[in-house]
Amino acid sequence: xxxxxxxxxxxxxxxxxxxxxxxxxxxxxxxxxxxxxxxxxxxxxxxxxxxxxxxxxxxxxxxxxxxxxxxxxxxxxxxxxxxxxxxxxxxxxxxxxxxxxxxxxxxxxxxxxxxxxxxxxxxxxxxxxxxxxxxxxxxxxxxxxxxxxxxxxxxxxxxxxxxxxxxxxxxxxxxxxxxxxxxxxxxxxxxxxxxxxxxxxxxxxxxxxxxxxxxxxxxxxxxxxxxxxxxxxxxxxxxxxxxxxxxxxxxxxxxxxxxxxxxxxxxxxxx
Numbered sequence: 677x678x679x680x681x682x683x684x685x686x687x688x689x690x691x692x693x694x695x696x697x698x699x700x701x702x703x704x705x706x707x708x709x710x711x712x713x714x715x716x717x718x719x720x721x722x723x724x725x726x727x728x729x730x731x732x733x734x735x736x737x738x739x740x741x742x743x744x745x746x747x748x749x750x751x752x753x754x755x756x757x758x759x760x761x762x763x764x765x766x767x768x769x770x771x772x773x774x775x776x777x778x779x780x781x782x783x784x785x786x787x788x789x790x791x792x793x794x795x796x797x798x799x800x801x802x803x804x805x806x807x808x809x810x811x812x813x814x815x816x817x818x819x820x821x822x823x824x825x826x827x828x829x830x831x832x833x834x835x836x837x838x839x840x841x842x843x844x845x846x847x848x849x850x851x852x853x854x855x856x857x858x859x860x861x862x863x864x865x866x867x868x869x870x871x872x873x874x875x876x877x878x879x880x881x882x883x884x885x886x887x888x889x890x891x892x893x894x895x896x897x898x899x900x901x902x903x904x905x906x907x908x909x910x911x912x913x914x915x916x917x918x919x920x921x922x923x924x925x926x927x928x929x930x931x932x933x934x935x936x937x938x939x940x941x942x943x944x945x946x947x
Contacts, residue, residue: 677767678774680837681798681806683813697773699766701740722758725791726765728772730905730920736769738762749791764796775920776805780896803836803845809919812846814839863924863940868917870945875914878927878939883911887929887936894923917945 679685689695704718718724718739728736738744743755744762752759771786779786784799814820819839822828828835828843835843868874879889889911891898901907905921907914915921926940 677798678770678806681803681840682774682810684774684810695734697734697736697770699736699738701738703740706737725760726769728769730772730902731775734773736766736773738765748794760791764794765791767796771802774806775809776802777893777920778896779805780894803840807840807846808922812840814841819843862938863942865942865944867944867946870917870919872917873914874917874943875912876925876927876941877912879911879929879937882929882936885931885936887931890928890930892926892928895926915943917943919945 702718704720706718718741720739720741721743724739725742726736726738743752743757743759745759746763747761749761749764750759751757768785768790776786778788779799779801781787781799781801782789782793783795784790784801785795785797786802787793787795815838819842822835822839823842828839836845840846866874879887891908891913898906898908898913905916905918913925913927922943922945924940924942926938928938929936
């Protein structure tokens with residue numbers, strides 16, 4: 677699945693061999709949730725199913741108390757528990773291990789509720805993410821020739837996998853889509869060298885009004901710091917500029933339900 681849209685291949689190796697990605701089943705009392713705010717504690721049946729670490733850690737942990745199966749997630753009336761599709765959850769967590777955050781596309785495998793919706797195919801949103809992180813290249817030298825013969829149209833699925841560059845599948849959406857969302861008001865664009873630490877501050881001019889600051893990335897609420905990527909501390913937020921952290925960040929200052937102010941920054945890497 678992920679090898680179709682990335683330069684990676686996946687194979688199992690012996691426990692004694694070195695690997696780029698390790699997968700394991702862990703009990704409730706393992707310590708990830710104590711050491712990191714972004715990894716919730718395992719809580720027995722249902723609830724927190726698994727969690728993964730962003731690159732370059734290369735780890736995926738599954739809750740050992742779940743009833744894992746290979747097949748569609750479903751409720752077992754005989755056992756009185758949910759039977760969870762291991763392959764589906766693993767595919768979602770591998771996406772995180774490769775560097776993808778949750779997608780806002782409800783049809784995406786990387787959507788936060790993908791386990792409930794049963795979405796199990798790579799969406800265009802995730803393809804774009806992989807291409808942005810790892811590049812979009814043809815896998816076969818004959819791709820330009822096939823493109824000229826019209827295979828991008830007649831054999832779209834095959835060409836999307838093997839010849840995305842020649843068919844303009846890297847950036848061009850291969851089927852109709854909605855008009856892009858216009859940039860939010862009061863937004864600045866920051867061009868930042870890769871690896872630079874960038875800090876944003878919000879609401880300092882109205883600090884006397886005692887509003888609460890909320891931070892968002894691409895309209896998704898940021899609740900926790902991500903070590904090595906993003907740090908949240910009340911009215912300011914810091915990020916390390918890299919391909920994963922590119923995007924639009926917004927702060928909203930609220931007092932109860934009233935919005936006091938809002939501001940956005942679009943972060944792009946300076947090449």
